[in-house]
Amino acid sequence: MSVPGLPAESASPVRVLIVDDDPLVRAALNMMLDGAPGIVVAAVAADGDEVPAALDAYGVDVILMDLRMARVDGITATRRVRARPRAPEVVVLTTFDADENVVRALRAGAAGFLLKDTPPERIVHAVRTVAGGEPILSPRIVRRLMDRVVLEAGVADRARAALARLSPRERDVAAAVARGSTNAEIAEELAMSVATVKAHMTRVLEKLEMTNRTQIALLVHDAGGD
Amino acid sequence: MSVPGLPAESASPVRVLIVDDDPLVRAALNMMLDGAPGIVVAAVAADGDEVPAALDAYGVDVILMDLRMARVDGITATRRVRARPRAPEVVVLTTFDADENVVRALRAGAAGFLLKDTPPERIVHAVRTVAGGEPILSPRIVRRLMDRVVLEAGVADRARAALARLSPRERDVAAAVARGSTNAEIAEELAMSVATVKAHMTRVLEKLEMTNRTQIALLVHDAGGD
């Protein structure tokens, strides 16, 4: 709970719970973590349904969680863990980096997502990082998030460029269309007659080279709604 | 250019160019980097317009780039650098983490974005990381990206839940609407009469509790278009 940066390793060590159905993986993680300075492995579990008991029995700061497990999967277990009062941080550790898994893990409240090919010293580092309240993601996933941001920005950019051709009033009309309003509603919102709304609408369609209001709505939406 | 993981520090060191208009910052960065194992500061510049010459004169693997500079700002400089043949990696290092700066930096081709309050050892680590071809972001920014993903997933989820109430044919119609098609176009695409398209449309509007097609288009769009 100190200022960001590497957490003080002098005080009480970070207590870790390892959850994985593969005995070999459990052993490997145990070995690489239990020795590390400032870290102790508090408990080990083979399935998500064993987690609550482990949390009750031992104080746990960080959970390393596998996704594929027999009875209660890692996502579900993460969600349950994070619903508790002083919930530990969860780092999902899996072989598959499918986008959907990442999103589901983060939604469930995970503070980190690492691939199993992550080198040992990085896993150790990740445990300390999330214990300090910071997120951690595998580089490949960070890269994907970055690509996504750039892509969306490109789409928004082109949309905004198109909208820049509109006069202020036309923009108002376009924005209202993007809220799903009818011409009558727009007329009221903007305090003008329906005939005028239509006049603006025609100009907007013309400038944006479109043929109906639905296309306007989608474009404005892409531009980011701001 | 080796397998991910911390780059081998045994071979040739990572050559760094520091670009910042503040002499104090330059000095501080120089001090924290030049000593570090596997890293040498190849050159130092005070403005973006000095970068090309520095690159030509010295071999540079990584650039630490400030954003606010007098003549050529960091974004522009980054874009120019990244347009070159064997371009070095760029890490933007700035005081302000405004979303827009991050997006612009990434679009310009930056491999990393760090805040200036980043502790020295992290900056050193970041240099080695990007030299190894991996991205690096300040925790606060990673957090924001994660929040954003979760938020979007939530929106898409609710939209998809609503669409799940539709029959297959109704879904087809809704999807076509989200492409901005007219009823006539939809009729052709789906090989049915315009009257039938309208009938489906009415059912869709009813099930989704909406009053016009524009609202359908926006909802389907939110659901992710997949």
Add this chain to the structure above:
DNA sequence: GGGCGGCTACGACTTTGGTCGGTGGCCGCT
């Protein structure tokens, strides 16, 4: 002062969108 571009407005018209009522087929249940 004249001209231009943006905003407003109207009427009359065409096209598109949306409602209503009704047919028939395909379940699954009794």
Add this chain to the structure above:
DNA sequence: AGCGGCCACCGACCAAAGTCGTAGCCGCCC
């Protein structure tokens, strides 16, 4: 077999959206 519910389909009808031509009123630039 008979029935109810859901889905797909259609045509006729009415409402909303979009087009066209015209026009007055700014504020701005040459």
